[in-house]
Amino acid sequence: MAIEGPLRELGIHDVFQLLDLSRKTGSLRVTSSLRDNEGIVFFSNGKVAFASIRSNPHPLGEILIRAGKITDADLDRARSLQGTRGDGVRLGHILVEIGAITARELDRHVRGQIEAVVFELMSWNEGFFSFEEGAVDDVPGEATASVSTESLLMEGARRIDEWSRIEGKVAHVGVVPVLAPTPGDHPAMLDLLPNEWEVLTMIDGQRDVKSIATDLARSDFDVAKIMYGLVSTGIVEIRNPGSGGSAAAAEGTTAQLARSEAALRAGNPDEALSCARRVVSADSRNVSARRLASRALTLLGRHADAVEELKRASQADPFDPTVQLELGFAAARSGDFATATTSWSHFIAARPDAPEAERVRAALSAAAALHTAIEEARHG
Numbered sequence: 001m002a003i004e005g006p007l008r009e010l011g012i013h014d015v016f017q018l019l020d021l022s023r024k025t026g027s028l029r030v031t032s033s034l035r036d037n038e039g040i041v042f043f044s045n046g047k048v049a050f051a052s053i054r055s056n057p058h059p060l061g062e063i064l065i066r067a068g069k070i071t072d073a074d075l076d077r078a079r080s081l082q083g084t085r086g087d088g089v090r091l092g093h094i095l096v097e098i099g100a101i102t103a104r105e106l107d108r109h110v111r112g113q114i115e116a117v118v119f120e121l122m123s124w125n126e127g128f129f130s131f132e133e134g135a136v137d138d139v140p141g142e143a144t145a146s147v148s149t150e151s152l153l154m155e156g157a158r159r160i161d162e163w164s165r166i167e168g169k170v171a172h173v174g175v176v177p178v179l180a181p182t183p184g185d186h187p188a189m190l191d192l193l194p195n196e197w198e199v200l201t202m203i204d205g206q207r208d209v210k211s212i213a214t215d216l217a218r219s220d221f222d223v224a225k226i227m228y229g230l231v232s233t234g235i236v237e238i239r240n241p242g243s244g245g246s247a248a249a250a251e252g253t254t255a256q257l258a259r260s261e262a263a264l265r266a267g268n269p270d271e272a273l274s275c276a277r278r279v280v281s282a283d284s285r286n287v288s289a290r291r292l293a294s295r296a297l298t299l300l301g302r303h304a305d306a307v308e309e310l311k312r313a314s315q316a317d318p319f320d321p322t323v324q325l326e327l328g329f330a331a332a333r334s335g336d337f338a339t340a341t342t343s344w345s346h347f348i349a350a351r352p353d354a355p356e357a358e359r360v361r362a363a364l365s366a367a368a369a370l371h372t373a374i375e376e377a378r379h380g
Contacts, residue, residue, distance in 0.1 A: 004130035008308055012121055013153060015129050020046045020149035026134050032127035033305060034293060036277055039121045041114075042136045048149055050110075050141040051117035058217035060092055060142040063109060064101065066217050074100035092143025110145040115152065116219035122156040126308045159221055166224050169231045169238065173210035173220045174283050176239045177203050177227055190235065199226045203236060210281070253279055253286075260292045269299035285316040287323060294330060303334040314343070321350040325360065337367045 003018075010018075012030065019028065023046040031038045039053040061078075064070045078094040085094075092110065096103050192200065202212045213223040230236040260275035273296035279289035290313035297306035310327040317323060328343035344360050344367075351357060 048147045269296040272296040
């Protein structure tokens with residue numbers, strides 16, 4: 001039996017809780033058109049056995065090499081044995097058999113891989129989920145684990161709280177870290193942990209936090225948390241692409257927005273949506289990018305997704321009358337007259353003499369009449 005629906009109706013946290021309580025076995029696929037991303041999570045009796053995500057597809061072997069747990073020679077040997085044995089044993093278990101890694105270390109890294117994916121999915125508030133029941137014998141991973149879904153949900157909630165603190169210094173994963181200048185007569189003595197040194201060596205004034213996380217095969221959260229510490233101690237400074245602190249990054253954002261607008265004028269909503277997505281992935285509160293994404297989604301006929309984009313733009317800047325105007329018409333197209341009338345009312349209150357005001361008043365009157373007719377038909 002399939003369980004599916006939009007995340008705006010059933011949040012990803014609730015989906016995980018449902019699968020945990022009902023002890024489901026099968027695969028959960030979560031897609032986001034805005035992020036152009038997809039994650040898949042395999043459940044076994046309500047516990048998570050494996051997870052992967054398109055945006056960070058690093059295989060376990062690569063992660064273990066980066067962590068210094070195995071060597072390239074170990075990985076080559078294990079793959080060779082796997083190819084000759086033909087008994088379906090996963091690569092991770094072969095690495096344990098040949099003594100390249102302990103079972104405990106393997107389990108820890110598989111759990112870390114699962115957590116990174118699940119916590120990323122928990123940050124999505126738009127998209128679509130679909131769960132298919134069935135055996136998980138064909139899970140594609142190089143190793144599996146058995147992770148309590150309840151513990152993942154609790155840790156996810158804790159990370160959401162911690163993100164609110166991190167965002168005080170690292171606003172989003174699209175910011176660009178740079179090394180802070182040090183006085184020439186007082187050279188700094190750095191006392192850092194190995195994982196902090198690893199992140200520090202990746203800072204070049206060009207990569208943003210997300211790029212560093214991807215290159216290191218680490219989660220956005222882990223790298224942002226380390227970056228928070230480096231910024232707090234004055235070792236690193238942050239340049240925000242949207243604030244002019246990094247001219248090159250700001251130009252990149254401006255160029256993407258301009259390209260998105262040009263694509264809309266040329267009748268190419270797919271290209272417009274792709275450009276807007278790049279900006280939103282770096283700065284989730286960019287109102288202009290969300291408005292462009294909404295227009296592209298509307299042209300593609302995905303009116304409900306367009307409404308969700310404008311709602312998030314409205315949350316980022318609730319006093320922007322242009323957003324309220326667009327949200328009203330987008331909501332009306334999708335049949336959400338309650339949102340439409342509320343947004344149009346906000347627009348009229350803010351811009352009573354605007355050129356569009358008369359058209360909006362007419363739309364308000366028509367929406368009210370239609371809503372009344374629908375209610376009468378429903379109860380009559």
